[in-house]
Amino acid sequence: MLQPISCNGYSIYFNEDGYEKLRQFIQEKNHSKVFILVDENTHIHCLPRFMGNMAEDFTAEIIEIEAGEVYKNIETCSQVWQVLSEMGADRKSLLINLGGGVVTDLGGFVASTFMRGIDFVNIPTSLLAMVDASVGGKTGVDLGPLKNQVGVINVPETLLVDTAFLNTLPPEQMRSGLAEMLKHGLIYDKNYWKEFQNLSALDLNDLDTLIRDSIIIKNNIVMEDPREAGLRKTLNFGHTLGHAIESYFLQNPEKPTLLHGEAIAIGMILETFLSREIEQFPGEKLEQVSSVILSYFPKVTIEENDIGSIISYLKYDKKNTHGNINFVLLRDIGTPSIDVRANNELITRSFTYYKEQESN
Known part of the structure; x- marks a missing residue:
């Protein structure tokens, strides 16, 4: 079993151990509502595995964004903020970001700024997100072609690295x-x-x-x-x-x-x-x-x-x-x-x- 890693203000857990810790965390915090941010790819390829590893009585609202760096912008954030508001999210809600670096960067920024900050958990599904976007608390979006020009540093409540998600990735x-x-x-x-x-x-x-x-x-x-x-x-x-x-x-x-x-x-x-x-x-x-x-x-x-x-x-x-x-x-x-x-x-x-x- 891969041992957890302790970071500034949160821990990174791996594989089965990570799901156990996540279930514990959600149970203890008793969030008013749980939302899962996915893109169209992770919705199909990763969400079923994630839900299958959670408790039977676990329920969450799914918010899907379009896949790709080109959608990592303030317009997408506005849409997600809007959906959160319409679905009754409040300051005690939790946002789980299930995806590659675009989803974790954008989702972390959305959570950090919605109602001045709600809890979020990152579950990186690409190798790039696991080894890069997962650590350090950088969240943010692009400004036109300018990479990560708008954002904040804010760490997730916890982070789960499930390397089985790598089986869904194309070689590139x-x-x-x-x-x-x-x-x-x-x-x-x-x-x-x-x-x-x-x-x-x-x-x-x-x-x-x-x-x-x-x-x-x-x-x-x-x-x-x-x-x-x-x-x-x-x-x-x-x-x-x-x-x-x-x-x-x-x-x-x-x-x-x-x-x-x-x-x-x-x-x-x-x-x-x-x-x-x-x-x-x-x-x-x-x-x-x-x-x-x-x-x-x-x-x-x-x-x-x-x-x-x-x-x-x-x-x-x-x-x-x-x-x-x-x-x-x-x-x-x-x-x-x-x-x-x-x-x-x-x-x-x-x-x-x-x-x-x-x-x-």
Whole structure:
């Protein structure tokens, strides 16, 4: 059995143990009403399993939103607030967010702001949400193409990670979550990074352990720096350029829509290149990082005339201060460096480096 993880103000429980704790919590709190937020995919693929693991007399109102990052906005929040009001939600109600990062981010924000805050529980159903959105209390929505521009930091009452939900995911969604796990190794733990050199040798039990270890890494960082004054910024490795690429591709009808992890994977290669140029990150390790990431993530075509537009998105990054674009780079694997600046010429060269890499 995977042992629970204690976070700032709540605990993360796993699999069967998690359902038992959730049943206890709901019984003790005696909420006036329970609501479950799902999207159209988790409604079909995850809700039946969740309800089957709850007590027979457990009842809840289901609220469904449309699936996809494009619906992670204030308009969707307004609709959910409206439905909560119409269904008689009050300050003693509970919102259970059953879904990937869009559902947990948006649902956490809806709960944190409805009647100035009601209880919420997160049940992440994608690998990305389990290892990333599940920890740290960041809630929020996008503002047009700008990622997570509006939100609050507020933790759930409890969090349940049921790895059986991963069986419902298509391969590209599994890969998307893998990007954040790779990132946790690169910024924090070289031994954890080594585990990913040969993932084909691992079985499902190994994956459960890797997921728990990834959550522990993120939790350790968040516990030490809950308000993102220093260390927590390291979690943004790969995200400065990754988010800009994700936003640009989202806005450009001629481009394929990239999943979060697919964009972050590119961002990590680009920012590891910057690390070599600025922080003297070892060249052979840059080659290794690129090779490992490209063994999981197919190359994405980024044309030369895309680069200027992608760079223009950097000004919206939330780590920026006083008009400066701040990067998280690496001095070595497991040794990050925060608030580093890079000029446009170097950033452009990082795209050239990515373009020259061979897909594995």
